[in-house]
Amino acid sequence: MMSRKWRDEQAPSYIDSVSSFLSENSFDLEFVSIDPDLIFNCEGLSVAFVFVTNWDCGNPELVFNRVQKLEARFKNLYVVVCLPTKEKKDSFQRSYFKFEREIGGPVTFVPIQGLEMGFEKMIKIALSGGGK
Numbered sequence: 001m002m003s004r005k006w007r008d009e010q011a012p013s014y015i016d017s018v019s020s021f022l023s024e025n026s027f028d029l030e031f032v033s034i035d036p037d038l039i040f041n042c043e044g045l046s047v048a049f050v051f052v053t054n055w056d057c058g059n060p061e062l063v064f065n066r067v068q069k070l071e072a073r074f075k076n077l078y079v080v081v082c083l084p085t086k087e088k089k090d091s092f093q094r095s096y097f098k099f100e101r102e103i104g105g106p107v108t109f110v111p112i113q114g115l116e117m118g119f120e121k122m123i124k125i126a127l128s129g130g131g132k
Contacts, residue, residue: 001030006037010053018119025123036070036077040126047126048074051118052081055088060095071107078125080110080118 007015019029027040036048050070052063063079071077083089092111101109110121 001032001034001039001041003034003037004031005033006051007031014115021119022123027123036074038122040122042126042129045076045129046074047076047078047129049122049125050077050079051122052079053115053118055081055083055092057088057091060091061099064095064099064101067107075106077106078108078110078122080112080121082113082115082118083111084113 002018022029037051038049040047040049048070050063050067056062063081067077067079081092083092089111096109101107110125112118112121
């Protein structure tokens with residue numbers, strides 16, 4: 001399941017390629033009103049994802065406040081963050097500790113370098129049963 005809100009914030013060509021990729025990996029794509037950006041249901045287990053495609057160095061609290069609200073509702077929650085530049089990586093690292101996230105905590109952050117890696121990582125995590 002994909003959030004309609006998240007879908008509408010992405011380029012249509014990216015959504016088309018994601019849809020094709022998911023279909024090739026035996027996932028049906030349904031657009032719904034949900035709080036996480038995506039939820040994969042695999043063998044009765046739901047794995048929720050926040051997919052940050054454009055890290056805002058000047059406003060990281062948007063992501064961390066959202067994650068804080070979602071982590072109380074989803075046992076298997078992952079945050080995939082696209083960090084293509086050194087500036088964005090450095091900003092994310094500073095913010096991660098500023099917002100007192102725990103390494104190995106209940107929410108796993110998955111930094112990636114490019115958008116194309118995002119769905120590959122999500123599918124691997126979802127198929128592994130959330131890895132937790």
